[in-house]
Ligand SMILES: Nc1ncnc2c1ncn2[C@@H]1O[C@H](COP(=O)(O)OP(=O)(O)O)[C@@H](O)[C@H]1O
Ligand SMILES: C[C@@](O)(CCOP(=O)(O)O)CC(=O)O
């Protein structure tokens with residue numbers, strides 16, 4: 418079925434609580450955003466794999482025989498349960514002309530593609546000649562899980578192209594999703610891609626990209642949150658660039674340096690996630706405004722903790738101060754160090770108050786979106802289901 422081409426997408430995410438702590442076995446609560454990454458897969462000229470990633474300035478193509486030759490060097494070692502080895506990544510870097518230690522978006526995106534393409538084809542059969550285009554509504558490297566949305570899309574596309582998962586979209590349907598078993602396979606390969614990009618990811622971002630909705634995540638255990646109130650959230654991108662990989666490594670260093678000081682902070686973040694989950698459950702049964710002050714206070718406390726573990730930034734302090742001046746509570750989301758913050762809006766926060774806060778945030782050079790949460794996970798699309806803007810990009814490229 419994919420021979421006629423396919424279009425699929427995966428959502429970005431916001432972490433309500435538990436970023437960084439989740440890498441160290443604590444609970445995170447995360448929600449899918451209605452900002453998505455799209456991937457178009459088309460058959461192309463015999464013997465070529467072509468990858469276009471306009472968001473990170475990549476346009477590369479490789480001969481299938483040269484990819485097969487590269488793969489045969491370490492085929493036996495590719496498995497979704499094993500982290501990519503240093504030797505594998507070094508070999509792929511050399512093949513693609515990427516300098517050792519390069520962390521530029523285009524280098525990481527190319528490396529993740531090559532690793533996933535070779536590993537998936539080693540396990541499930543050769544990839545066909547194909548042309549892959551990835552386009553995203555998400556800002557890259559801003560804490561909204563663009564890396565996971567990218568690797569979830571790649572996993573679903575490559576597994577489809579190798580025939581390892583079905584094509585669930587039936588004639589006349591606008592969208593379709595895969596079976597639970599197929600989603601688990603997509604998620605495990607997306608995690609491998611995240612490992613290439615992040616070094617040591619927790620897996621929460623690819624889980625949200627795969628299943629969507631809202632979920633609790635701890636040490637690989639994914640629990641969908643069935644009853645979540647329709648929270649109103651303002652997302653603000655400080656536009657300060659940062660790398661998840663570097664920030665995650667910095668937190669690890671701090672924990673190793675001051676274990677007795679840092680571990681209680683991680684435990685406290687864990688308790689915040691637990692408390693937030695209970696409040697959300699109570700709120701969905703009884704949506705009374707009395708719960709908002711608790712959610713707001715949890716945001717404030719966690720923002721302080723994230724500063725303590727070293728992932729704050731002056732731009733995020735400013736974001737919190739500006740929203741506080743409008744009576745709103747914010748915290749960073751994702752890896753921090755810049756990137757995005759989330760602000761909790763109450764159901765009765767007046768549109769005028771939100772507009773005033775947005776105006777002040779934009780005056781700082783930030784960008785804001787009011788967004789809804791709980792979007793669907795990885796989805797296959799017919800072209801009739803795509804928004805005009807997405808259709809335009811995918812058909813004109
Ligand atoms: N649209 C995209 N196309 C290709 N690669 C992407 C895209 N979006 C993100 N990436 C990859 O993900 C990396 C950013 O990931 P990360 O630092 O984890 O930030 P975040 O996941 O918060 O956006 C980029 O450096 C790039 O390698
Ligand atoms: C900091 C962390 O908890 C989330 C990173 O999210 P992002 O890549 O900044 O969107 C890392 C992880 O969970 O793997």
Ligand SMILES: [Mg+2]
Nearest residue numbers: 562564565661
């Ligand atoms: Mg990421």
